[in-house]
Amino acid sequence: MAADETAQQPRRRGRPPGSKTTTRTQRGTTAASTAVERSLRTIQRRVQKALGGTKRRKRRTTAAAPVAKRRATTTRRRRKTS
16 A cells, blocks of 8 residues: 555655755866856955945935925916806
8 A cells, every 4th residue: 555655746846955065076086176266256355344445336326306395286266167
């Protein structure tokens, strides 16, 4: 009976767990060094930010729009009834 139950279950879709763990050794040293450089860059950026070094330029703020006065609503004329 146990064999029949396993045959009835649908197959799992997608990548099986643990199948991507060996990719680093297949890629070689160039990809590994690129990853190291990227992590070093992020660390350097964080250190620079913590030390209060060069500020990242924020978006230029536009001049504050003048507060428009609200116009008074126009009085509506009633239609003459005949």
